[in-house]
Amino acid sequence: MKGKGAERSIIVETVSRVMIPFIQLFSLYVIIHGASGPGGGFQGGVVLGASFILYGVVFDITSGRKRLPESVNTVLSSLGLYIFAGLGLLCIILSSGVAQYLNYGFLPFTTHFEENRALSIELVEIGIGITVMAIMVSIFFDLAWKEEKRKKEGNKD
């Protein structure tokens, strides 16, 4: 690929424009389905991050960044970890010191101990998914952005 930037292919653009919503829907399915089948937060988060990365690869890096701005990305990358760790801390607070850290049964979602644990597992998976997605996207765009900047400077000289 020489010249200014990569050449844009209509086929790749159209196909990925059609596919990206379905990839994102599939990733959400993987995260939510983690409790009852194969899947989980890590896998779903990686697939969701890969959809944003695909957008950044096929279209421009800058327009890819516009879809998931840097400020939102930074907030999301810590939000998932806050959900996970905060849920664990909430167990101690809401049971006033009876439960241990991450003992989800004491959260007052429902009246059943086991149901609380099942719901908390889902929430934890969502938190893991958010963090993994944001970190994947953040690493990719940081690396790609620098590469693009260097290429532009090289073209100028």
Place this chain on the structure above:
Amino acid sequence: MKRLPVIALFFISLLCALFIYVAEDIPVFGDPNSPPIKYVKLFSIDVEALEDHLERSIIPNNLMDEFEKRGFPRPSRVEKVTGMEGEWNAFISKEEMHYSKEEKYYWIKKKGNKLGVYRYAFVVRWIEKGQQETGTPNMVTYGLADYRGYDTLGETAVIFTAGISVILLLRRRGKL
């Protein structure tokens, strides 16, 4: 001749031999009845009419003494394994450490003239009681998010740290 490469070669070949030995020792993959997954052998004693006691769900006194002598928790009751001849499950009650309810703990099996006493591995409890305790049908997920929650929290923190390191090293545009 330099001495360091020779010593290094010796240790590396020792490590290779160890790995080969360990790989030979691995049980058949996925077999739920293979010893390391199912039980740990504790000791074995002579049968001597203990079988009749166990058959009537009574724990014999010399078996109890044996547990006491070796420092294992005392079983509270014995039950026959359904459909198996000469096998019993022993339960421990709630005064023991780490368990809040009655738990299936020992596996007693008659082998020839000896009575072997085994302790069930944790995996057995994980498979049998996990769904009922956490309300989640997926064995991997309740392990990941509930039983090993600390581990998963650490893994997520590792990923977060990797991302933050890349931001600190590469993102030098004045704003975060």
